[in-house]
Amino acid sequence: MSLAHPLCIVRHGETDWNVEGRLQGQRDIDLNGRGRDQAAAVGQILKSDHPEILTFDFVSSPLARAQDTMRLMRGAMGLDPDAFRLDDRLKELTFGAWEGFTWREMVERDPQGSAAREADKWAYCPPGGESYEMLSTRIAVWLADLKGPTLAVTHGGVARVLLGLIVGVSQKELPLRDIKQGRALLFSGADARWV
Template structure:
């Protein structure tokens, strides 16, 4: 059996629109986010084929709601899924609920330091992308087979780094859409 991942970012939230760091905070998806999830749900059956899949989500509410909407629109409303803590978004600690503009005004040196090395920068009381990659990587080693994962932009970025070789310096800048599915197969990524 081939290892295949279908990675889906949760639907848009109001904080996404405002440019606020969400991290581990519980922020619900909005009406646009629900439509994005419905779109991904309509596309999903064409990718699943006749294979066995495991459905996994981040334990954060925005990912679980997105998964439920996706499954309903994929014609699988009763499909069970599990959640795993290692799939939570990167924790931005004291930066959560704030915008980059607010942070530039409050602590321009910290923002400049982060800009120079987003992969390794650790916000106060938070974690870096490097730390997130370690957390996700440990979980990833334990699973096998085909997975549909609904999680976050940070999780998708580190998966692209670990599984397709995207350079760590490029990963934090890579835009992860809410309304697309990213398939990773044999080290190659495809946005659908």
């Protein structure tokens, strides 16, 4: 897919659950100190290196870690911290009953489910959760609704499926892609690059 308008994706800053390796999914976990610093730093980088982004439409996942990242980032850009929209479609994929556990704990608690997910991370859906395939469908609808240049603060899973939808990264490779916090991913046409 080739985008008609530029798109900038920022993953929320670090949380304590990120550090612990816990599956956050759609749990509302706050940023930690490093995450707040990452959010302000990406705002400063975007303002100095890509000032055109200041005119983009700003939208965020409604989860607290994404909203707080947006506020800190916009503040560092010299913009009104609260002047952005929320969109439920930008939430992280949900891990359902697995949320709150580390991967090691899930292997012990649900060895069959853990093995099934490892065998097919794209299509496997945890109990009460969502697969990458389901998330991709949700995000494709969001992409189709974009009306102009957009900056979105969202989550690692969302950024991964965007790499698949826009750049064409394979379904097998996507779940393995490292999506860094405190960095922005700029999409233009059918290309993407980190800043």
